[in-house]
Amino acid sequence: MALHGAHVMEWQPSSAPNPVLYLSPAAVLQEGKAIRGGIPICWPWFNARPGGQPGPSHGVARSQFWDLVSVTEDADGVTFVMSLVHESLKATATLALGDKLTVSLESENLGEESVKLSGALHTYLKIDEITMITVGGLAGREYLDTVGTPTRRTQDGPVVFEGELDRIFDHSGMIRVDDPGLDRVLQIEKEGSPSTVVWNPWAEKAAGLADLPDDAFKGFACVEAAIANEAAVELPPGATHRLGTTVSVAS
Template identity: 40%
Template structure:
């Protein structure tokens, strides 16, 4: 931790698991949460008196140097395989530092940063400042802020790869995407229109474009999540279903039954070109209603 910390050490402390991976453990009156310093990866967030807002694989050993399966992986500065290099970029396997915290009775704010030296070492010829702001309380907000420190334009695509819990994927409905256009990554069909709610009866891997509205995740009378986004006109919806679940690392064979990903993104044609000195913020907010 650095100076300028407003939260007490009783609310935030650093712990290492049996493999040596470091986490920020948050124990605040309004919320409990865990954030891996490797990847600035929030793996759990449970508001006081409420159910968890995130899904995390129960069989992930959380080893250093490996992407985690669940929570909110940060895909940056490219999404999937849009550029040469590791899938989903360098941020999720890089070591971040906590730079600032602010505590209030109803929430806790944390700011993490990926050191510039770590970025330039892995991305020669590029200069970025990358910060991740977490606001934790009855809602969870994540704000990923990218600033072009170079003297030339730089291309940015990214995603907040959010895993959300569901009671049963068979009864899950997503509302708010009606009429939106999407690319179906499973069938390869590039031009589709969403009719009615999104439902699940097989693998789903879609990128919806030109979309900004909140999405409602319905999964029973007592399970409604609202996912809002900012700085994003593309959103990824993903569930691996049966066959892919069996092939995924750190993922239970039946894990597909209990999760769905709704990812705030700047993917495909929604990628951004940042001019020198320009910043872009990609945000997601999750709340239970």
Template identity: 40%
Template sequence: MSELPEPRLFSCADATGAVHDQGAHVIDWIPTGHAPVLWLSPSTALETGKPVRGGVPICFPWFADGAEGGREPKHGFARTLPWHVESRESSDHEAMIVYRLSDADVTEPAHREQFPYQFEAYCVVRFGTELSLELSVTNTGERPFDFEEALHAYLVVGDVRKIRVEGLEGASYRDKVLDREDCVQEGDLRFDGETDRVYRSTGDVAVVDPVLGRVLRIRKKNSGTTVVWNPGAETAAAMPDVGPDGWTDFVCVEGANTHADAVHLEPEETHSMGYRLSVETTAEDPGRPPA
């Protein structure tokens, strides 16, 4: 396999960012005056056709191994295909890029067999005081279809064992670690080991990080599912691109539509899902660059 081309870099007064054409995959966003917000594995493969560990992968047209299981690759084919740049713009306070992917780009027979439908997908990425992503999918064929989707954000934290996630209290969820359905979140979510939960929740979420002295706020649009994941020490040790120590440095909080919230599209219909990320400083930020 060949190495991935260098990512596209973005800069404006309010932020810097970077994105790979493969997967329309955002790998960096640093709002001015703050430490990096997106975690990227220092040992991830940067090879054509291989998924990148970190940033914000796009999961489509299925999540994990699909609602009924058995689908490959994990999280769908969109994150390892090259997307086409439709436009790129910048201003003093925002930089934007628009990507497109369609069924014509899906050339692997196994992938076409698993998802034999005509579609056109767009991803709009905006870098500024917020990181904003919008994924839109249109059914361009004559048959209806169902799909799953996720914006699988890896967020930098000071120590995952010391953070808490607010905004999920009372939400039902599937606990994939315990293989239990119909669990209900009580209070804030905290982490003491492997966590893999699929919440039925449309609400905003906040990651409160006392180590870095900041709050990461996630706002979603047309997303019925919030996925929260961290591999924990044992699973991470078996992952070459995370390792035994890397698991404490990030948490994944994903905007998604999966399982019962999968999207149904009739011919000519379009569905759009949005994910917005912002940072609030709560105390002196140890990771903040000097003025």
């Protein structure tokens, strides 16, 4: 865990023989930088800041230190609660680590005007080999393919990886990642998430990322609970919105 970004860096339930999250060995642990791997919190916007205003890509949450509100432990595991205020928005992250991993992000509008809210829980899943996995639950869904010229398409069957992949799906349901190399299925459930992002940079883009080994793209896939682009939520004064993801392991 890191207060930097309210970031789950690594997680492996006691019942699983292998780690579930991928953390780059070259990750930069420095305020102002996002940690590469684990579950970065993209908030309070997704991609570029709306309206052409200045601000880092994917918001400020993943590169700042959060305030630790509480840590509790019971038979189910350990729960961390952290908070961050940015302008008129307050974020509260609840991170529950046990046999399942749940990250819940509640946003509250403290201001007097409505705010457009977007973001993502950018989950890096550790897998055996990128060309061998499949991502199920998205067949028949429309998505925006952002590799090259952005194009709207419809998913045919499970998602497979044969090169750089960056797709934003219109999808709010469950996702299953079949990883035959590790003989397991990873299940991702979402809350308050009208978008699912599936991403892998592949060789050329991975080589251009200083905080990622050149061949590391082979060992992870990102499957994100998101509120992306046109799916942004209108948050009136005093209103709240909860974005959540739960990851579990099946054999």
